[in-house]
Amino acid sequence: MNSFLYTRPPRSWGPAGRFTGLRLHRGEMNLFLLLLALFTVLPGSWARCFCKVTGSLDDCACDVETIDNFNNRKLFTKLQKLLSSDYFRFYKVNLNNPCPFWTDSGHCGLRDCAVKPCTANEVPEGLKSNSHKHSLETSKHTEECEMAEKLGAVNGSLSDETRQALLEWNRHDDEADRFCMHDDEDSPHAQYVDLLLNPERYTGYKGPEAWQIWNSIYEENCFKPYTVQRPLNPLVSSSGESEGKGFYRWLEGLCVEKRAFYRLVSGLHASINVHLSARYLLADSWFERKWGHNVTEFQLRFDEELTKGEGPKRLRNLYFLYLIELRALAKVLPFFERPSFNLYTGQPEQDRENKELLLELLHMAKSFPLHFDETTLFAGDKKEAAKLKDDFKLTFKNISRIMDCVGCFKCRLWGKLQTQGLGTALKILFSEKQIETLPQSSSSKPSFQLNRQEIVSLFNAFGRLSTSIRELENFRTLLSELKTEL
DSSP states (O other): OTTOSOOOOOEEEOGGGOEEEEOOOHHHHHHHHHHHHHHHHSTTHHHHTTTTSOSBOTTSSOBHHHHHHHIIIIIHHHHHHHHTSHHHHEEEEOTTOOOSSSOOOOOOOOGGGOOOBOOGGGSOHHHHHOTTOSOHHHHHHHHHHHHHHHTTSSOTTOOHHHHHHHHHHHHHHHHHTOSSOOOOTTSTTOEEEETTTSOOOOOSOOSHHHHHHHHHHHHHSSSOOTTSOOTTOTTSOOOOTHHHHHHHHHHHTSOHHHHHHHHHHHHHHHHHHHHHHHTEEEEEOSSOEEEEOOHHHHHHHHOTTTTTTHHHHHHHHHHHHHHHHHHHHHHTHHHHHSTTOOOOSSOHHHHHHHHHHHHHHHHHHHTOSSOOOGGGTTOSSHHHHHHHHHHHHHHHHHHHHHGGGOSSHHHHHHHHHHHHHHHHHHHHHTOHHHHHTOOSSSSSOOSSOOOHHHHHHHHHHHHHHHHHHHHHHHHHHHHHHHHHHO
16 A cells, blocks of 8 residues: 555554544545545445446457556556656657647646756757667668758759758658657757656646637547537536437447547546546645545546446546557567667667667567457548548547647646657557568668657557556555445
8 A cells, every 4th residue: 555645544542552533634634524425425436436347348359357457467567667767758849839729818827737847968968969860870870861862862953942842741751641740859949858757647727728628629529510419528518318328329320430539539538537636636735745546536537426427438448548559569569679779868778778678568568468450440441441541640630739728738748748649659550561561770761660759659658548557456446445444
């Protein structure tokens, strides 16, 4: 239990060790009374968050228990070790992009919404000088090849306009493979952020502004007609029990691709809510700020009755998203196995160890017995499948742009990173042929490429999902213990 940030109320003991009651501070008393009321009014609520989060998952051949065992017993600890390394902890991001869809009402003024960027001397030199390369040797070689190819080695008389056009065409080809928008790393507004010093947790950012973000995603970017009402939409008055039934009738009637898209978005939303409940501000005073598990907050977001049946569905979508990103890690193994690839930070020994750990994790991902089968997506008529895939890609790019509308900078940072990570996972899943034909040496232009920003976001986004799955186990234990104590 010492790993839990949530703690039980302290007990008072009288003479001869006799128990005399609970000794609670005001904040702890309020939390305890709220929990007591919740369990008194809603008997059995300790189990309802998880009673339907079990067994096989829809649209795939896996089950919850297999994922729990694989993530919590095998993968989690090694993944956290990798993400604490210099290559993965520093993420370059532009948090000053304006919202492209509506007028900002101002940024969050809460202190926990702030992000502390790195100073120049805190970032390893290898990252700053080669942020888009993977080793010093490949950096030099690639720059020479790119210079010859882009600026016209055969025809030295190319005009400046033609050279610029070639650069733009190359950039367009790269963008065409992506499922999300990327920040311009060369922008003066882009800064390195240490993810370990700016953790994802509850910031106090909530209310209509936060709801507007998710409402825009669900209502305008999940292939949903306005006539279908989403359950528990905080910006729309409820129409009763029928809204949930109508929504799920619509969802089940969709093609598997569009249904999967909604489940990915819902799973991401659920994962973020798990993080906020697991790292909640429990105490805030001049001498202490205490973050930990807020069981009540978790139940308000996931309890079956309190969410009218939505909570368990959200958690099952989290597992579905985990499977999608796990599959991407298994598929991208050949890219990282190439001898020419390195996690370059300018620290040779650490870089070598990190690549070994990375490959160990990817082989572990590949060994997972019940992978999602992505070949079921975008199958059938080639023309229709290509159109659907383009719609899928453009819609997800739109969601990544919405992240620039988030008023809380901490939430914006992690929202941008996780949508970019999921976008990178989708790029991998639908680039199988290009990955299979990758050259083993750096002497020729690869058919598939990931830049450092994509690599860092891919593994950190999966790290967030892995942490969510681990935290669900913690919440199961806490809820079970609370039931025993009450």
